[in-house]
Amino acid sequence: MVDLNIILAGFADAFTLHNLLFVLAGVALGQLVGAIPGIGPVMAMAIAIPFTFIIDPLPAIAFLVGINKGGLVGGAIPAVLINTPGTPDAAATALDGYPLAKQGKPQKATKMALYASVTGDTISDIVLITVAAPLAIFALKMGPVEIFALMIFAFSVIAGLIGKSVPKGIIAAALGLLCATVGLDPEHSTPRFYFGWFELYDGLPLASVAIGMLAISEVLRRLASNTGTVRPAIDYDASQSKEDRRISWAEYWSCRITMLRGAAIGTVLGALPGIGSTAAAFMSYAATKQSSKDPESFGKGNLHGIAAAESANSAVMGANLIPLLTLGIPGSVGAALIISAFVIHGIQPGPLLFEQQGRLVYGLFGAMVMANVANLILGQFGLRLWSRVVTAPESVIFSAAILLCIVGVSLSTGGLFGVAIMLIFAGFGFLMNMFGFSTVIFIIAFFLGPRFEISLSQTLVLLDGNLMGLTHYPLALALLVLSAISIWWLGIRGRNQSTNSQA
Amino acid sequence: MMSITSDRVAGFCSIFFGxxxxxxxTPFATETVDYGWMRPKTLPDILAWILIFAGSALAGVPSEPAGINFLLFGKAVTYFVLIVLGLFAIAHFGYLLVAPLLALAIMLLLGERRWFWLFTGAVLVPAAIWLFIEILLSRPLP
Structure with a gap:
């Protein structure tokens, strides 16, 4: 049990002007790089780590945490304003954020994203600070069989996003899974579908696929729909009423259940290594859409859609630190970079961390709280600036978006091969959109695919091919039952309700 | 007689691809392994059957009788080819030389003729990206 004095001393260490400046610098940098498609906070953290050698452990880690948290808000900005997610996890935010911005309310849309992001992040930080250890023990019980059941559950949630045509949803998911099989197969490590390109041994890069399908394909659609008149990328009326520019307390409060649900999904998935914020955002979005009394309004600028996606993807960040701090297992690439910063400063994350470095850990928690406040304050200024930037003509915005995507993907994948993949998927995404297939379902299936296949493979080995052996795994059984309920609730019941309301 | 709709075209494409x-x-691009529960071709084969069945459902019962907008498609192909050419040029001549020309070509094709915005998009934006990536972040541009 950690001494209360250590907790107070840790928080006192954090709340200094020196640390505050590092947190502010980190958050500002994170928001900036998060808003540039393809670059994102992970790359900024990787670049910043060597510079943290020369500073004390707490400000160094606080700086990195600031970048990570700032990136969560930054990624939502281009997703909302130009339908170009800065980071893949912001793709779900674009589903409702962009339509709302197109209605001439870019500030309202980005502010909802900011508030939901900070709310989700804060809730997950509170969970981290208060119940990190028990949650980590729960996460440790999640073996391959339980992870497989969790993957089934994640796929069942996709049922809520399928829309009007079930065959189209199934085809989109199958194509996403198929693209995820490119590279070494998980059981035998033999190469599949690489056609002589050794760059594909590690699979298709997520940044290339996500940015190509979601961002460049949308830019292509907007460029092709142009009728020869150059208009602003977003029609923004400076004289619009205050209600269209801000989020009122009533609007924020009406989203409280949505944000709580999103934060809960993000926290649970974030505590499990390797699941990631993209899956959390889409799961939260689908759950919110189907539990809504007005699911038809989703995808048309519903504030709940933005709140669901942002609260969930931001909640993953705090929860990612649960397995890191308690077990020494990084839950994501960002957490892995934070672990490397710990190690660089001679600190070994793991079960003994709270006992041996309790003061530093609680100092880190203090810095996380500061980063949330900094995100809120800096975000207010940043969003206003970005909302103005996108009132520039679409000729400038779209040519800039294309250049940024090329540069960002080239940097994140280590060369132009990744950019070529991005362009292939941009063309494919454009065709999918044109024929009415959901690129979002494709991306979720692509993202979950590798984890699904490896957990299925491990499960079959563990159960020796006998699925009745699942009865020995109560948690997995519970998740499979939840999946069946979810398919009925999100898919069948939701579709029936939608059909009835149309009739 | 079955009418040609975008759903039917997509359904038949899905069957054909499956x-x-x-x-x-799959036989060409995966290795043959005769042990283990999940062989390299297991998942691709299952997905192929799913594509065939779902494609048949889509071709058989199209959900919406929508046509294909060939004008939109043609314009998108034009921009796509321009970006692909830009990527080839970047690979050969580098970002600094090609990015301003690519941005300028896209803006002119979109109908932008105002000097201020042309200068902003073709000079200031590529220069700002170069400054941020190469100078501030010390990362090499393509």
């Missing part, structure tokens, strides 16, 4: 995947692509 068959190609099942009988040619």
């Amino acid at each position: 068959l190609v995947l099942l009988f040619w692509l």
Whole structure:
């Protein structure tokens, strides 16, 4: 049990002007790089780590945490304003954020994203600070069989996003899974579908696929729909009423259940290594859409859609630190970079961390709280600036978006091969959109695919091919039952309700 | 007689791709392994069958009788080819030389003729990206 004095001393260490400046610098940098498609906070953290050698452990880690948290808000900005997610996890935010911005309310849309992001992040930080250890023990019980059941559950949630045509949803998911099989197969490590390109041994890069399908394909659609008149990328009326520019307390409060649900999904998935914020955002979005009394309004600028996606993807960040701090297992690439910063400063994350470095850990928690406040304050200024930037003509915005995507993907994948993949998927995404297939379902299936296949493979080995052996795994059984309920609730019941309301 | 709709076209494409995947692509691009529960071709084969069945459902019962907008498609192909050419040029001549020209070409094709915005998009934006990536972040541009 950690001494209360250590907790107070840790928080006192954090709340200094020196640390505050590092947190502010980190958050500002994170928001900036998060808003540039393809670059994102992970790359900024990787670049910043060597510079943290020369500073004390707490400000160094606080700086990195600031970048990570700032990136969560930054990624939502281009997703909302130009339908170009800065980071893949912001793709779900674009589903409702962009339509709302197109209605001439870019500030309202980005502010909802900011508030939901900070709310989700804060809730997950509170969970981290208060119940990190028990949650980590729960996460440790999640073996391959339980992870497989969790993957089934994640796929069942996709049922809520399928829309009007079930065959189209199934085809989109199958194509996403198929693209995820490119590279070494998980059981035998033999190469599949690489056609002589050794760059594909590690699979298709997520940044290339996500940015190509979601961002460049949308830019292509907007460029092709142009009728020869150059208009602003977003029609923004400076004289619009205050209600269209801000989020009122009533609007924020009406989203409280949505944000709580999103934060809960993000926290649970974030505590499990390797699941990631993209899956959390889409799961939260689908759950919110189907539990809504007005699911038809989703995808048309519903504030709940933005709140669901942002609260969930931001909640993953705090929860990612649960397995890191308690077990020494990084839950994501960002957490892995934070672990490397710990190690660089001679600190070994793991079960003994709270006992041996309790003061530093609680100092880190203090810095996380500061980063949330900094995100809120800096975000207010940043969003206003970005909302103005996108009132520039679409000729400038779209040519800039294309250049940024090329540069960002080239940097994140280590060369132009990744950019070529991005362009292939941009063309494919454009065709999918044109024929009415959901690129979002494709991306979720692509993202979950590798984890699904490896957990299925491990499960079959563990159960020796006998699925009745699942009865020995109560948690997995519970998740499979939840999946069946979810398919009925999100898919069948939701579709029936939608059909009835149309009739 | 069945009418040609975008759903039917997509359905038949899905069936065709599923068959190609099942009988040619997967056998050609995966290694034969005769042990283990999940072989390299297990998941691709299952997905191929899913594509065939779902494609049949889509071709058989199209959900919406929508046509294909060939004008939109043609314009998108034009921009796509321009970006692909830009990427080839970047690979040969580098970002600094090609990015301003690519941005300028896209803006002119979109109908932008105002000097201020042309200068902003073709000079200031590529220069700002170069400054941020190469100078501030010390990362090499393509």
